[in-house]
Amino acid sequence: MTTATKRTLEDRLRDIEDRLEIYNLIASHPPSADTGADYVARAMYLEDGEMDLAGGKGAKGNEAIAAIVKKPGHTKAIEQGLAHFAGLPYIAIDGDTAVVTSYLQILAPHPTADPIEVPDHGASPGFRVHRVGANRWELVRTPQGWKIKRRTLRPLDGSEPARQILRRALEAYEPKP
Amino acid sequence: MTTATKRTLEDRLRDIEDRLEIYNLIASHPPSADTGADYVARAMYLEDGEMDLAGGKGAKGNEAIAAIVKKPGHTKAIEQGLAHFAGLPYIAIDGDTAVVTSYLQILAPHPTADPIEVPDHGASPGFRVHRVGANRWELVRTPQGWKIKRRTLRPLDGSEPARQILRRALEAYEPKP
Amino acid sequence: MTTATKRTLEDRLRDIEDRLEIYNLIASHPPSADTGADYVARAMYLEDGEMDLAGGKGAKGNEAIAAIVKKPGHTKAIEQGLAHFAGLPYIAIDGDTAVVTSYLQILAPHPTADPIEVPDHGASPGFRVHRVGANRWELVRTPQGWKIKRRTLRPLDGSEPARQILRRALEAYEPKP
Numbered sequence: 001m002t003t004a005t006k007r008t009l010e011d012r013l014r015d016i017e018d019r020l021e022i023y024n025l026i027a028s029h030p031p032s033a034d035t036g037a038d039y040v041a042r043a044m045y046l047e048d049g050e051m052d053l054a055g056g057k058g059a060k061g062n063e064a065i066a067a068i069v070k071k072p073g074h075t076k077a078i079e080q081g082l083a084h085f086a087g088l089p090y091i092a093i094d095g096d097t098a099v100v101t102s103y104l105q106i107l108a109p110h111p112t113a114d115p116i117e118v119p120d121h122g123a124s125p126g127f128r129v130h131r132v133g134a135n136r137w138e139l140v141r142t143p144q145g146w147k148i149k150r151r152t153l154r155p156l157d158g159s160e161p162a163r164q165i166l167r168r169a170l171e172a173y174e175p176k177p
Numbered sequence: 178m179t180t181a182t183k184r185t186l187e188d189r190l191r192d193i194e195d196r197l198e199i200y201n202l203i204a205s206h207p208p209s210a211d212t213g214a215d216y217v218a219r220a221m222y223l224e225d226g227e228m229d230l231a232g233g234k235g236a237k238g239n240e241a242i243a244a245i246v247k248k249p250g251h252t253k254a255i256e257q258g259l260a261h262f263a264g265l266p267y268i269a270i271d272g273d274t275a276v277v278t279s280y281l282q283i284l285a286p287h288p289t290a291d292p293i294e295v296p297d298h299g300a301s302p303g304f305r306v307h308r309v310g311a312n313r314w315e316l317v318r319t320p321q322g323w324k325i326k327r328r329t330l331r332p333l334d335g336s337e338p339a340r341q342i343l344r345r346a347l348e349a350y351e352p353k354p
Numbered sequence: 355m356t357t358a359t360k361r362t363l364e365d366r367l368r369d370i371e372d373r374l375e376i377y378n379l380i381a382s383h384p385p386s387a388d389t390g391a392d393y394v395a396r397a398m399y400l401e402d403g404e405m406d407l408a409g410g411k412g413a414k415g416n417e418a419i420a421a422i423v424k425k426p427g428h429t430k431a432i433e434q435g436l437a438h439f440a441g442l443p444y445i446a447i448d449g450d451t452a453v454v455t456s457y458l459q460i461l462a463p464h465p466t467a468d469p470i471e472v473p474d475h476g477a478s479p480g481f482r483v484h485r486v487g488a489n490r491w492e493l494v495r496t497p498q499g500w501k502i503k504r505r506t507l508r509p510l511d512g513s514e515p516a517r518q519i520l521r522r523a524l525e526a527y528e529p530k531p
Contacts, residue, residue: 027267031343073474081335090381120250129481158435166385204444208520258512297427
């Protein structure tokens with residue numbers, strides 16, 4: 001670990017604190033989406049940050065991104081039951097930039113299923129996994145902490161773009177030519 | 178980062194070790210619930226700790242909380258197949274107390290679905306997401322490590338209490354008046 | 355915390371960096387499985403590493419393990435839509451070895467369901483949770499970082515082997531006789 005020993009204590013601590021701050025950043029996305037907390041997106045994204053969703057959807061600028069969770073349709077989804085569910089993210093930090101690759105489920109109560117009883121866990125119609133996607137979060141360090149420069153989300157439905165996101169997380173493993 | 182530079186090395190290391198210990202605490206909940214390991218709840222909760230579930234359910238005291246996973250109904254659920262699945266938690270530490278906000282899925286094998294084949298992954302009737310909920314874990318530091326003072330769980334079915342839990346995780350982002 | 359104070363700063367930093375490296379190792383598994391990135395398994399496993407799946411399936415040696423994600427059946431599953439989804443893992447490090455216990459969902463697009471509309475989230479046939487399993491990852495420290503000596507995966511379908519994996523994660527909580 002020659003590299004590690006050459007790094008100062010401060011370097012190592014900063015790397016560690018960066019990682020933990022970034023875990024919390026990613027973990028704060030689902031609560032903000034599921035409560036319509038536009039102030040979170042406004043604070044998490046750079047002023048000129050971008051959210052790039054499939055089908056040409058998304059928004060540019062933290063104000064426009066924040067406005068998404070205040071749309072009537074989004075509010076209705078929240079009222080019907082909405083859960084963004086984040087898996088364990090992969091984090092790669094390079095100085096003042098970082099890339100996070102993460103999986104996300106979007107769940108909603110099952111609109112038609114009959115309630116099913118699980119012993120000691122009551123009866124429930126259950127939830128359906130509406131979507132599963134791969135996220136690429138491009139982050140930059142700012143005086144106010146790590147912020148999102150660009151988030152790209154693509155559905156894991158067999159199409160290529162989601163796989164491109166996932167493959168880019170694995171670059172460190174690629175065999176050197 | 179004036180705040181950071183004023184903090185001693187020991188402060189910073191302790192914060193980091195706290196965070197990692199708390200991740201493991203949250204990660205040990207699903208295995209304990211899915212195996213009926215009452216000794217885990219007994220060790221994780223304060224003696225006068227509380228578990229506050231929806232519908233007035235729950236328990237007070239680590240012994241009563243531990244007893245829940247030994248109830249015949251819970252044992253039956255385990256025998257039929259039960260998986261508590263924890264997402265990436267949001268952690269906020271303030272000295273000797275901490276609050277963790279996390280998503281939880283409760284899954285069970287689908288009781289009626291016909292097996293479906295996924296290439297190279299065999300045939301399976303699949304699992305259903307019985308419930309999705311938001312957890313608020315209020316923790317305190319003790320000489321024996323971080324322990325749970327109160328856990329509150331509410332279903333993400335569109336009702337308000339789950340959103341209240343999620344919003345409280347986002348207080349740090351709220352615009353200052 | 356007598357134990358902690360006896361440990362050197364370097365010991366503590368190494369423990370922390372180990373934990374964060376291991377989180378990333380676990381987080382890189384789903385992207386590799388869902389893209390057929392055989393070079394990741396080749397790099398993550400020891401040369402004589404083992405993957406032990408239910409029903410006597412699995413493979414021995416990093417080359418054989420890497421070959422699994424290149425099988426025609428696996429490629430077909432990826433083309434139809436495949437998502438390995440990792441929950442928050444429990445990590446126990448002991449010097450130069452570590453054990454990680456983690457939950458894993460395997461999701462695939464629902465082959466028959468009609469699309470359902472969620473407001474502001476479009477219409478989707480949804481995904482089904484094909485399998486939920488418990489993983490035990492036995493790791494060793496090498497000059498090239500943490501590597502997998504043995505991974506054991508068992509389905510959480512009510513059968514005993516998955517519970518054995520989960521219980522072993524909880525050994526630190528077991529009451530001393």
